Amino acid sequence: MASHTQAGADVVLWNASADAHDNISARTYGFWLYLLSDALIIAAVVACYAVLDNPMNAAGGPLGNQFLSASKGLVQTFLVLGSVLSYSLATVALKRGNKLGVGLGMVGAILLAVLFLGIGMGDLAALSAAGNGFARSGYLSCFFTLIVTHALHMGFGILWMLVMLVQIGVFGFTENVVARLLNLRMFWQFQASVWVVVYIYVYLFGGAH
């Protein structure tokens, strides 16, 4: 048939101008899916907390409204938001390839995160010292699990930033390093999202009723 076209070297079988394989996007999307699954873990702990947040499960021990400080929680909220802002601004410096700007933003983020963790862990230590530790009641077990789960994420984020500070110095802004910095940005911003849920539900709602 005259209209039939034989496949050959002169026939374009696919879009010749299609993008090349984008390693950075593939890695950030994969990491995004991990974050969504991580968010489901947090959701499971929050659901557990909601179930155990009543006098029966406090087993004679304290509930959140007896030991949580909304104002201290607000300070922690601004510390974690400030830390996220600092790291996010570091990635603005990344656009210009500014190593000093990226480094300063990351150091600022680390310092604010350490302050945040210091307040949170200090509160847990004081609670434990008063005899209201992890094993005191079902409610406190879940409260500690929720706070420590978030704190562990923050701790690993700090460790990751320290590693990236070294990698930037050694390798510069290579494709691998940039992909890791973008993943770390999502991971760090995710910590603020988790914390506002914890603050609103545990500190404000739980602390007020």
Add this chain to the structure above:
Amino acid sequence: MAAHNDPLAHPEVRQGSVLRYVLGFVASGAAMYFAYVEALGKPPVVELLEILAGALLFSLLTQAALFFGLDISRAQIWKSVSLILTVPLFIIMIGITVWAFASLYNRTMPDPAIMNSMAM
């Protein structure tokens, strides 16, 4: 593709801006401060829930748009879609768990007034 050769030209690197991140910080922080002030007034539980849920939703939406930069652009659309597809899982996980246990408590636990008197 430029992004293939120069990682700093990648759309996800280029999307960041000082204005967007500062706005995200201010908006999210303001929502939390508003919630804090309202909670201090100790309104009725239902009213408090509405205020806190509104502040939380606002804060999370501003973080999604301004921090994560989620939108329908070619670079971000699959992240936005996968987040939207995950939202029902959050609702199922938290909503059904709380509903199931609230229902269970109503059938098996002592009267709430008695439970409250058991605290401390």
